[in-house]
Amino acid sequence: MIRVTDIVKAFDGHRILDGVSLEVKQGEVTALVGPSGGGKSTLLRCINGLETFTSGRITVGSITLMGGVPHAEPLLVELRRTIGMVFQQFHLFPHMTALENVMSGPRFALGLSRQECEPAARKLLDRVGLSHKYDAKPANLSGGQQQRVAIARSLAVKPTAILFDEPTSALDPKMAVEVLSVMRDLAHDGQTMIVVTHDMDLAREAHIVHVMEAGRIARSGPPAECLI
Amino acid sequence: MLRIAFLVLLLCAGAGFAQEKPTLRWGMDETGGAPYVYDNQTRGFEVELAQYLAEQLGRTSVPISGDWSKLPELLRNGELDIVLNGYEYSEQFRDCASVPYYIYRLGLVVHRDSAIRDWADLRAQPGQPKKTVLVLQGSAAQRYLENRYGDDINLRMSDDVASAFDLVANRQNADATVQDNPAVAYYQQADASQRLRTAGAARAPGLYVILTRPADRELRQQIDAAIRKGIREGTLLRIYEKYGLATPDQDWLLFLTGRDWPPPPGAFPAWETIPTPEEVGTSVGSLGPSRAIDWSQVLGKLLSGAGMTIFLAVTSFPLAVLLGLLLAIARVYGPRWLAGLAAIYVEVIRGTPLLLQLFFLFYLLPRLLGSIVTVSIPPELAGILGLAINYAAYEAENYRAGLLAIPRGQMEAALALGMTRRTAIRRIVVPQAVRIVLPPVTNDFIALFKDTSVCSVILITELTRQYNVLYNNHRDQIIVLAALTALLYLAMSYPQALFAQWLDRKFARGEGGTR
Numbered sequence: 001m002i003r004v005t006d007i008v009k010a011f012d013g014h015r016i017l018d019g020v021s022l023e024v025k026q027g028e029v030t031a032l033v034g035p036s037g038g039g040k041s042t043l044l045r046c047i048n049g050l051e052t053f054t055s056g057r058i059t060v061g062s063i064t065l066m067g068g069v070p071h072a073e074p075l076l077v078e079l080r081r082t083i084g085m086v087f088q089q090f091h092l093f094p095h096m097t098a099l100e101n102v103m104s105g106p107r108f109a110l111g112l113s114r115q116e117c118e119p120a121a122r123k124l125l126d127r128v129g130l131s132h133k134y135d136a137k138p139a140n141l142s143g144g145q146q147q148r149v150a151i152a153r154s155l156a157v158k159p160t161a162i163l164f165d166e167p168t169s170a171l172d173p174k175m176a177v178e179v180l181s182v183m184r185d186l187a188h189d190g191q192t193m194i195v196v197t198h199d200m201d202l203a204r205e206a207h208i209v210h211v212m213e214a215g216r217i218a219r220s221g222p223p224a225e226c227l228i
Numbered sequence: 229m230l231r232i233a234f235l236v237l238l239l240c241a242g243a244g245f246a247q248e249k250p251t252l253r254w255g256m257d258e259t260g261g262a263p264y265v266y267d268n269q270t271r272g273f274e275v276e277l278a279q280y281l282a283e284q285l286g287r288t289s290v291p292i293s294g295d296w297s298k299l300p301e302l303l304r305n306g307e308l309d310i311v312l313n314g315y316e317y318s319e320q321f322r323d324c325a326s327v328p329y330y331i332y333r334l335g336l337v338v339h340r341d342s343a344i345r346d347w348a349d350l351r352a353q354p355g356q357p358k359k360t361v362l363v364l365q366g367s368a369a370q371r372y373l374e375n376r377y378g379d380d381i382n383l384r385m386s387d388d389v390a391s392a393f394d395l396v397a398n399r400q401n402a403d404a405t406v407q408d409n410p411a412v413a414y415y416q417q418a419d420a421s422q423r424l425r426t427a428g429a430a431r432a433p434g435l436y437v438i439l440t441r442p443a444d445r446e447l448r449q450q451i452d453a454a455i456r457k458g459i460r461e462g463t464l465l466r467i468y469e470k471y472g473l474a475t476p477d478q479d480w481l482l483f484l485t486g487r488d489w490p491p492p493p494g495a496f497p498a499w500e501t502i503p504t505p506e507e508v509g510t511s512v513g514s515l516g517p518s519r520a521i522d523w524s525q526v527l528g529k530l531l532s533g534a535g536m537t538i539f540l541a542v543t544s545f546p547l548a549v550l551l552g553l554l555l556a557i558a559r560v561y562g563p564r565w566l567a568g569l570a571a572i573y574v575e576v577i578r579g580t581p582l583l584l585q586l587f588f589l590f591y592l593l594p595r596l597l598g599s600i601v602t603v604s605i606p607p608e609l610a611g612i613l614g615l616a617i618n619y620a621a622y623e624a625e626n627y628r629a630g631l632l633a634i635p636r637g638q639m640e641a642a643l644a645l646g647m648t649r650r651t652a653i654r655r656i657v658v659p660q661a662v663r664i665v666l667p668p669v670t671n672d673f674i675a676l677f678k679d680t681s682v683c684s685v686i687l688i689t690e691l692t693r694q695y696n697v698l699y700n701n702h703r704d705q706i707i708v709l710a711a712l713t714a715l716l717y718l719a720m721s722y723p724q725a726l727f728a729q730w731l732d733r734k735f736a737r738g739e740g741g742t743r
Contacts, residue, residue, distance in 0.1 A: 050640055073648060081646035091641035095659050108655045109646035150641075157646055 001026045001192060002047065002083075002161060007056030007067060009042060009215075016042050017053060018215035024161070027190040031197060031206035031223070038212040040196040044163045047194070048083045049076040061160070081109065084154030088166040090146040092138040098125060098149045099134040105157040117156070124152040128182050144175030148182055161192035168199055200227060252287040254278045255308040257296035260390035263414040263471045264314055265291065273410070273471045274312055277329060280463060281312075281438075284454035285447075296387075297366045297700050303439060309447065311439035314408060316368050319493065320703055323442040326451045327485045328435035329464060331477040334369050335412035335430040338404045339396055339423055346428035350404065351380045358382040362392040362405040362687065366700030369406040372432050384607070384687040385697065389415070391591065397423040400594055401604055401687070410473050417472070433477060435484070456485050521702050526709070533694030534716050540611055540680040540690060545673050547616035552623025553658070559624065560631045561653055570624065577621035582682050586614040590686040611683040619676050626668045630661030663735045670728035674721050691716060 002024040009017040017039045024030050032040040045051040055067035063079050092101050106117035128148035168176035209226040211218045256265045265272040269291040282289035294302045299311045317325050338344045352358045363369040365385040386392045393415040395402040409430050416424050440448045458464040459481045468474040558570040590610040594603050634657050642652035681692035695713040699706050
C-alpha cells in the first residue's frame with residue numbers, strides 16, 4: 001500500500017536519505033529504528049509530503065510523489081487524507097478543546113459540520129480513554145493525554161495508514177504506557193502504521209523492522225532477526 | 229598677535245553695533261500668510277508696517293514665526309515683544325492692545341459657478357444639503373458664522389488660509405469660505421484661472437491691533453504714537469495701497485485713533501449684537517454679549533468633539549486590523565511578489581507621517597484623480613481611511629510577529645490532517661496569532677484614539693480641535709479647558725486599558741502552556 005523507491009534527499013551536499021526503498025503492506029506495523037540522524041524522521045516526513053526529496057518516488061495507493069519537483073497542493077491534500085501523522089511533540093491546537101481538536105480534521109479538511117462529526121469524535125476520545133476530557137484545553141492535559149488526543153485526531157479523518165514520529169519520546173515511562181496501549185489496540189484492529197522509535201520494546205511488537213543508519217536501510221526483517 | 233587684536237576689535241564692533249539698535253521681535257505665522265507676511269518674511273503689508281514701527285522706535289525689525297493661534301502665549305512667555313498678525317480687537321485684549329492699524333471686513337468667497345449670490349444664500353434651503361463653509365480656526369469669521377448661522381450651515385475649520393481658498397476653487401468639499409478682506413483680495417488676484425469670486429458685500433468690520441504684554445506700558449505708548457503718526461501722515465495708507473488693501477473703511481482709522489484708547493467697555497458693541505440687513509425684522513434671540521463663558525455650552529461642545537473622536541477611532545480601527553492581518557498573511561505566507569508588495573506598503577506607510585497621508589488623501593488624491601473621474605472624499609471618510617491605512621501598517625507588523633511566533637508544528641499538524649494551506653492559516657494559525665498579539669493591538673487602539681486629533685487638519689472637528697476653538701475664544705480659561713479636555717481623553721482611554729487587561733486575562737487563561 002506504501003511503496004518507497006530509491007529516494008534520495010540531499011541538502012547542502014549532505015545526503016540525509018541516500019537511496020531508501022521499502023514497502024508497507026495493508027494492516028502491517030512497520031518500525032523504523034536506528035541512531036539519531038539516521039534519516040528515520042525525514043523519511044516519515046517525506047512519505048506524507050511535509051518534506052520534498054531530491055530523487056526517487058513514493059507511491060501511496062494511487063498517489064505518486066516524484067523526487068526533484070515540488071508537490072502540487074491537491075495531490076498533497078489527497079495524500080494526507082490517506083495517511084495520518086502523530087508527532088513527537090503532539091502539536092495539538094492550543095486554542096481548541098480536546099473534542100474540537102479531534103473534530104478539526106473532519107470539519108476543516110473534510111468540510112463536515114460540527115453536528116455531523118461530533119458523535120464520532122466523542123467515540124474516538126472514548127476509545128483512547130479520554131471520555132472525561134472532552135472540553136479540556138491542551139494546556140490542562142498531561143503529555144500522555146495530549147498524545148492520545150493527537151492519535152484520536154489523526155484517526156478522525158479515517159486514514160488508511162498512520163505515521164508515528166517518536167510518539168513516546170517526549171513522555172515519561174508511565175505516560176508512555178498509556179500511549180503504547182492505545183497503539184497496541186490499533187495494531188490489533190489491523191491499522192497500518194509506520195512507527196519511528198527508539199523504544200526497543202515498541203519495535204519488538206512490529207511486524208517488520210528497518211534499521212536506518214546514515215541515510216540508508218542497514219538491515220530489515222522481523223524483530224526477532226533484526227533486534228539484538 | 230596683530231591678527232588676534234584685529235579680531236577682538238571686530239567682535240567688539242559687532243557687539244557694539246548690536247547693542248546700539250535693540251530688536252523689535254514681532255510674532256507672526258507665515259503659513260498661508262499672504263498678503264500679511266509672505267515670501268520668506270520679506271513681503272506683506274504687516275512686514276512693512278513692522279519695519280515702519282521698528283524705524284520709529286529706533287529698533288530693528290525681527291520677525292519670529294509661530295503657530296498663529298499660539299502667538300499670544302509666545303508673547304506672554306517673553307519669546308516676542310509684540311504680536312502683529314491680523315489679531316482683531318476684542319474686550320479680552322483690552323489691557324494689551326495697541327490702537328487699531330487696520331479696519332478689516334469679512335468677505336464671502338465662492339466658486340464662480342456657485343449658486344450663492346449673497347450671504348443670505350448660505351442658509352439651508354429646504355430639501356437641499358447644508359452649505360459647507362470654511363473658516364480659519366479661532367478667527368472672527370468663525371465666531372461670526374457660529375453666531376449668525378449656527379446649525380443652518382456646515383461650518384468647517386482649517387488651520388490654513390491657502391488650503392481653504394484652494395478647496396473652494398476646486399469645489400472640493402466646500403461651498404464657500406469666509407475670510408478677512410486682505411486675504412480675500414490677495415487670493416482672488418492670485419487665482420489665475422479666476423475660479424473665485426466674492427458673494428455679497430464684505431461685512432462685520434473689525435479692528436486689527438498689535439498685542440503687547442500688559443506690563444509693557446511704555447512700549448505700547450510708543451507703538452500707539454507711531455501708528456497714529458503713520459495714519460496722520462498717510463504712511464500706513466500708502467503701504468495698504470501697495471497691496472490693494474486701502475478700502476474706504478480705512479478713513480475711519482484717523483477718527484478711531486484720535487479718541488481715547490482702549491475704548492470704555494461696551495463702547496464698541498460687538499458686531500454680533502447688531503442685526504444685519506437680512507436679519508432686521510426677524511427675531512435673533514441669541515445675540516447677547518458673546519464673551520461670557522457658558523460652561524454648559526462649552527461642555528456640550530467638548531462632548532460632541534469627544535463623540536467625533538470615538539466615531540473616528542471605532543470605525544477606522546477594525547479596518548486597520550483587517551487590512552493589517554491581510555498584509556501580515558501576505559508577508560508571511562504569500563508568494564514572493566505579494567510579500568514584497570506588502571513589505572513596501574508597510575515601510576512606506578510607517579516611514580511617512582500620518583499628517584502627510586491625510587493631506588494626500590483629502591487634498592491631493594481627488595485632484596490627481598480629477599482628470600479621470602470626479603471624486604470628492606468627505607473629510608470624515610478621508611479621516612477614517614487615512615487612519616485605517618496608517619494603522620494597518622503597524623497592525624501588519626504586530627500580526628506578522630504573531631504569525632511567526634506560532635510553532636511550525638501547528639501548520640504541519642494541520643496539513644497532516646489534510647487541510648489546505650489556506651484553511652490551516654485561517655483555522656489554526658491566525659486564531660492563535662490574533663490571541664498572542666492582543667496586548668500590542670489593544671495598545672495601538674489607545675494610540676489611534678489619540679492620533680485621531682491629527683484629523684483636524686482635514687477640517688474635522690474632534691476633541692483636540694474643539695479644545696483649540698474654545699480656547700481661542702476664551703483665553704482666560706485655558707487651564708480649565710485644557711484640564712477638561714485631558715480629562716475627557718483619559719475618561720475615554722482608561723476604560724479601554726481596563727478592557728485590554730480583561731481581554732488579556734481571559735485569553736491567557738487555559739490558552740498558554742504547551743503547544
